[in-house]
Amino acid sequence: MKGQNSFSAIDIGSSKIRVISAKLEEGSDQLKITGYTEVPSFGMRKGIIVDATEITNAIAKAIEENERTTGEPIESVWASVDGAHFESENSKGVIAVSRADNEISEEDLIRVEEAAQAISLSNNREILHVTPRSYIIDGQEGIKDPVGMVGIRLEAETNIITASSPILKNLTKCLEQANPEIEELIAAPLAASLTVLTQRQKELGTIVIDIGSATTGIVVYVEGEIFYLTVIPIGSSHITNDIAIALKTSVEIAEKIKLEYGFASSNEIDKKEKIPLGQLDPKNSEAEEEISRKEVAKVIEARIREILGLVQKELKKIGYAGQLPAGVILTGGGSKLPGLVDITKDELGLPAQVGFPIELKGVVDQLDDPSAATVIGLLIYGIKSLGSRHEFREKFKGGGEGILARIKDWFRSFLP
Numbered sequence: 068m069k070g071q072n073s074f075s076a077i078d079i080g081s082s083k084i085r086v087i088s089a090k091l092e093e094g095s096d097q098l099k100i101t102g103y104t105e106v107p108s109f110g111m112r113k114g115i116i117v118d119a120t121e122i123t124n125a126i127a128k129a130i131e132e133n134e135r136t137t138g139e140p141i142e143s144v145w146a147s148v149d150g151a152h153f154e155s156e157n158s159k160g161v162i163a164v165s166r167a168d169n170e171i172s173e174e175d176l177i178r179v180e181e182a183a184q185a186i187s188l189s190n191n192r193e194i195l196h197v198t199p200r201s202y203i204i205d206g207q208e209g210i211k212d213p214v215g216m217v218g219i220r221l222e223a224e225t226n227i228i229t230a231s232s233p234i235l236k237n238l239t240k241c242l243e244q245a246n247p248e249i250e251e252l253i254a255a256p257l258a259a260s261l262t263v264l265t266q267r268q269k270e271l272g273t274i275v276i277d278i279g280s281a282t283t284g285i286v287v288y289v290e291g292e293i294f295y296l297t298v299i300p301i302g303s304s305h306i307t308n309d310i311a312i313a314l315k316t317s318v319e320i321a322e323k324i325k326l327e328y329g330f331a332s333s334n335e336i337d338k339k340e341k342i343p344l345g346q347l348d349p350k351n352s353e354a355e356e357e358i359s360r361k362e363v364a365k366v367i368e369a370r371i372r373e374i375l376g377l378v379q380k381e382l383k384k385i386g387y388a389g390q391l392p393a394g395v396i397l398t399g400g401g402s403k404l405p406g407l408v409d410i411t412k413d414e415l416g417l418p419a420q421v422g423f424p425i426e427l428k429g430v431v432d433q434l435d436d437p438s439a440a441t442v443i444g445l446l447i448y449g450i451k452s453l454g455s456r457h458e459f460r461e462k463f464k465g466g467g468e469g470i471l472a473r474i475k476d477w478f479r480s481f482l483p
Contacts, residue, residue: 073101075247076145076445077129078255079238081111082280082304082400084125085442086133087434088141089427098450099428102137103442104129113281113300114149114255116237126245143248145449147255147441148238149282151300152231154192155293157200158183160223171204171213171221179223186227193235195254196228200292211291226293228254250449256284256296258444263398263422263437266291273393275422276378276411277440278401280304283374285381287391295385299377303401306370313366314358320348324363331371331406333364364406371407375414382415394418400438 072091077084088102106129110121130141160183164171176199184197202210204218213221235252242249260275269288277284281302287295306329311321328342341357382388394417397407402421411419424434424443434443 073139074446074450075141075143076442076449077126078147078442078445079111079122079126080108080149080279081114081282082108084108084129085439086129087442087446088133088137088139089446097428100434102133103433104132104136106132113151114298115234116241119237119241123241123244126241130245130247141247143250145250145445146242146252147258147445148230148235148252149255149279149284149298150234151282151298152234153254153296153298154229155296156186156227157294158186158225158227160185160225162221164218164221169217169219171216171218173214175221176214179221180225183223183225184227188229191232192229193232194227195230195252196257198226198293200224200226201290228257228296251452253445253448254296255441256286256298257293258448259284259398259440260286261444261447262424262440263396264288268393268396271393272387272391273396274382274391275396275398278303278397278399280400285378287385287387289387297381299374301374301377306367309366309370310363314344316348323347325367328360328363329367329404330364331367331404331410333361333368335406336361336364367404368410371410372414375411379415389416391417394420396420396422398422398437398440402437
């Protein structure tokens with residue numbers, strides 16, 4: 068860690084790398100953002116490293132700019148990992164309670180969760196996350212915290228997310244070459260979901276759709292815990308490319324058109340509406356003065372419906388199509404496209420809304436945006452995980468008890 072009370076996280080995306088730093092304020096339970104920087108990401112494609120040198124340099128630049136802002140070095144980070152290589156499955160572990168009086172201890176929880184991890188894995192895959200969903204004591208189901216309860220047989224229902232070992236190793240190598248120690252690699256869709264959902268939404272059942280530049284992450288919550296996670300290798304940059312091809316213009320001009328005039332549903336656009344292409348692309352003397360905004364919306368809608376169709380296919384695969392009462396939470400930079408909420412309701416048959424990250428103190432102007440959900444979620448994940456580690460007190464030399472209590476209080480403060 069950078070120092071007492073300090074935390075940092077880095078979101079390594081296909082279009083941007085975002086670095087965030089925060090401190091737990093002295094004498095309070097408030098987390099304050101001390102620095103936030105973002106730089107263009109080079110060397111990533113669909114969440115996968117394709118040029119290690121480029122991505123290492125981009126990571127180093129993002130960290131350097133953040134250190135310049137905060138005046139403090141970044142020594143360790145929680146970092147995101149993305150791409151369509153994740154696999155999610157629900158697994159069960161069973162053990163006999165170890166104590167003579169049959170009281171369930173923390174050690175029993177560790178043992179039963181380890182038993183649940185006894186799944187078949189190929190040589191090129193490894194477990195990234197294990198999330199306990201619920202416990203069963205002697206046939207009694209739906210128990211969230213069995214510690215202190217009495218029983219003979221303890222079962223754990225868990226969700227296990229696995230990832231490609233080579234992809235994780237390559238990302239780890241790039242981060243290490245950029246100098247920071249890695250606290251943990253975290254699936255980007257999982258991080259995003261942590262900061263846009265309430266506990267009630269998780270309990271009711273919901274899906275987070277995190278639309279990034281090159282990928283779309285999906286996280287399904289059922290009965291308060293993760294049930295399924297996957298990534299589709301299509302994102303908002305594909306919309307930009309479609310516009311560029313349809314209009315025979317540059318990707319840069321297509322991105323301007325998407326951001327300034329884009330709309331997800333062509334039915335909502337009047338045929339008379341025009342886009343002044345000549346003004347957007349003055350260097351192209353052959354460009355038409357105006358183009359139909361409705362025709363551009365048709366191009367956008369086709370790609371959006373494709374993405375949502377793939378999401379619906381995933382929901383059908385796990386048996387939850389149309390079965391999530393809390394509906395859809397859209398996040399990521401691509402979620403800001405006007406008209407997306409309505410077309411999502413239509414395609415998925417569920418209520419939908421755009422999810423914004425939780426409010427934090429400090430440097431917040433750029434963080435009140437769905438595109439910042441992942442990097443804030445990484446910070447949330449890291450701080451929450453610290454609160455459950457036995458070595459946490461050692462990391463913070465002396466003040467561990469008070470800091471630990473403050474972190475737990477802070478984390479509870481934004482949950483309903």
